[in-house]
Amino acid sequence: MTDLPTAQPADASDDVRTLAQITDTVVAAARAAGDEVTDRTVIVAIDGRSGAGKTSLAELVAERLAAPVVHMDDIYPGWDGLAAALPVLADEVLIPLRSGEPGVFRRWDWAAGEHGGELEVPVAPFVVVEGCGSSVGPAGQLADLRVWLDADAEQRRARGLTRDAGSFDEQWDSWAQQEDELFEADGTREHADLVFDTTDIAATD
Structure with a gap:
């Protein structure tokens, strides 16, 4: 991984607001x-x-870099599948891309509750991967730049539930527990190259 300085959280910096x-x-x-x-x-x-x-953030960065975006939401095999998505990201997407081959994985069909068709991630100068767990474990080691976003817990919850129009309501707590266990075991935030606090920023993911 490229050795880059860690950014100050957005709410603590005059330069990044x-x-x-x-x-x-x-x-x-x-x-x-x-x-x-x-x-x-x-x-x-x-x-x-x-x-x-x-x-x-991923959409804006990808537009500037003319990069395809890999959404972890397309990889998780259901609401209990946060950890299960990680080897798929590393083995089927990132390792091939770093070797000059397209990444290919089966997209999760959330409506049907099963895997759907294949998605191909083309080889490009830059590829942006976004989502919970996108820089955890082997995937993090394969990334050249790891960005971590923080935000107040209540604001995150409000954003998430508003964004997903009720589909996330019953799953929020169990998903948050998966996040806590994964990130605590991995030390994901501490390994990030850039860290920003988005609490006071209107855009959401």
Whole structure:
């Protein structure tokens, strides 16, 4: 992984207070990583708990980098599948991409409650991976830039439940427990290259 300085949380820095500024910082760091990695895809992982703003940031970063986005929501095999998604991300997506081959995995069909068709992640100069667990374990070791988003727990919950229009209500607590267990065991936040607090930023993931 590229050795990059850890950013100050957004609410503690005069320089990083908006989503646009966070985006600028992440894009600059990704391009710096790309300057050091010239012969393969640069992997940018945007991680954090539900409702922290990962998807919103990933879309902005990907647009600036002309990068495809891998959504962990497409990989989790259901509401109990946070940990089960991690080897799929590493083995079927990131390792092939770093070897110059497309990543291919079976997308989870949330409505049907089963795996659906295959999704292909094309080889590109940059690929952005976003979602809970995107920088955990082997996936984190395969990432060139690890970004962690923090936010107040109540605001995250409000964002998440509003975003998913009621589909997340009954699952929030059990999913949060999976997050806690995974991130505590992995030390994910501590391993991040960039850390931002999005509590006072309107955009959500």
